[in-house]
Amino acid sequence: MNEQDIVSFLQSNPDFFAQNPDLLAQINVPHNLGGQAISLTERQVATLRDKLNQVQSKLAELVGFGEENDNISAKVHRLTLSLLIAESFESVSHSVYSHLTEDFAVPHVQLRIWNSILKRPLPEFIEVSEEVRFAAADMQRPACGPAVPGEILLWFGEPGDYLKSWALIPLRRDAQVFGMLALGSEDPQRFFPEMGTLYVERIGDMVSAAVRRYIG
Known part of the structure; x- marks a missing residue:
């Protein structure tokens, strides 16, 4: 069994670790910062936290664009009213x-x-x-x-x-x-x-x- 076989097996059996919870505590992976080993669960949490931060950053950017568009729309509206009564x-x-x-x-x-x-x-x-x-x-x-x-x-x-x-x-x-x-x-x-x-x-x-x- 090679590395790809393991990857294919885990992809085909996403509930594998749910059926073998003790195995999670025995698996360590290098942490991105400092190189120290952490459990697979901790690594998953860190990965999800990074993804959440990316999503929140993108959401904040979209909200900023929306607020900017609202601001421009309000200015266009004021100009329109002024031209209508001219x-x-x-x-x-x-x-x-x-x-x-x-x-x-x-x-x-x-x-x-x-x-x-x-x-x-x-x-x-x-x-x-x-x-x-x-x-x-x-x-x-x-x-x-x-x-x-x-x-x-x-x-x-x-x-x-x-x-x-x-x-x-x-x-x-x-x-x-x-x-x-x-x-x-x-x-x-x-x-x-x-x-x-x-x-x-x-x-x-x-x-x-x-x-x-x-x-x-």
Whole structure:
């Protein structure tokens, strides 16, 4: 009988030690720490304790993710309510800037609108190049990462020289892109290519709907 035969036998007879309880006290195995011998039962308890610690750690991580998602959902809800009660384009833009900078702690936010019937003497309606408009039209979802076209960098003025990561969110009327919401941060890890964009997309949808009410 070799080692594998013993393993196969024990796997086929899981109640073997239950039928031979005295044998457990006679079997010693090295402990992971220090090399001293402990009984098989003690080793099983230690193994189960390690597995329990791993499960508890994973559970704590999942709870943390859940709490973070709940927190983000609450912020999105507050932004939604603010956009719903906005009675002008100016109040819509104010809600966007205030909630994203204060509630979401995004340090730099810029909004640009084009293809609008109505024009206003506001920074949001400053002329945007065809390059940016075409790039936005090609975006299927928000783009996050360290790279941003130079023109968009200029939207942020002097702080743009210090920004390290970006989220660019196209604003749509059906299939047509009519603007962009640009978020910037000095933290290079704030927005990165692999990050999830579900909430960012929802914010883009809500801002698009609110802006469309007032730009024609």
